[in-house]
Amino acid sequence: MTERRPHKSRNGSDERPRGGRARAVAEMLPDVGRAAFRRFGFVQSAVVSRWAEIVGHRYARVSAPESIRFPQGKRADGVLTLAVASAHAPMMQHVAPDIVERVNRFFGYPAVARVVMRQGTIVPAAAAAPRQPPPSLKPVTAELGESLRAIADPELRAVLEALAQGVAQTSGAPAIGKGRG
Template structure:
């Protein structure tokens, strides 16, 4: 070895890693939509898209008819103390300024933490919110479930649960896929 030639050292063989499971399987559209909708909402400043879809629930029908959430902007690196921007019909803007603390409180209660610290108002056109009426149940509700559902005060929720109960009661055996 003294002749100036060095011995070549081979690196140990790296073990082959198992191939990751493929993701190009068939998926239900409902499985894909939350990711697509979530990306679009995040692009426009919404961390949680349900604030848009549940706005009448959060602030009430009266204020939801005059306003719509536009965006929530947080300080860099934080997910609290954000600024909620609302689009409000022109004549309703002064009223919304007066109820801003209550709206902030309701939005924070919805999130479960102090997500919003400030409210800004932008005048503009607001789409009217309509809660879709539940379709009438075509199948009869089983009597053992019907009596328990009568105690639910929200008519829309009761109609949806009655429809679900009727569908479950009408199902016999395993579902057929075909």
């Protein structure tokens, strides 16, 4: 077995050889984000990115997680610090036990024991990153008619034609019903 020797760089210093495959930037971003979130007290960056799913849209509109601090050497019984819109602080104080329960359910173990609130300005997620509507997906009816003629089953062809006409008559993105929050 041959031993790999360090390469000599241009300045004469020893470097270990590079290895591994090329990775896409998107593949490395979760690692970069994870390090930054840990630095600010988050074990999982998903707590921040999925806050609305964890506590519901109603509470996510008026609060945002800032950090989770754990006792020395532990990963349980932490203190979750929230920034809360000032007018909503009394309400959030009353629902703090529910927030602890929901965060612990998200983690799958009793990660948070209590919540500390700090009054601050909350930027709604929708205002932070406005979404662009998807491009129109209206089919070209002439091309569609030709492709549907090849379908032998008349019932299936009729259903697909009705679907295509319905899609062609709509404008913009489909309306999605309001979720619970």
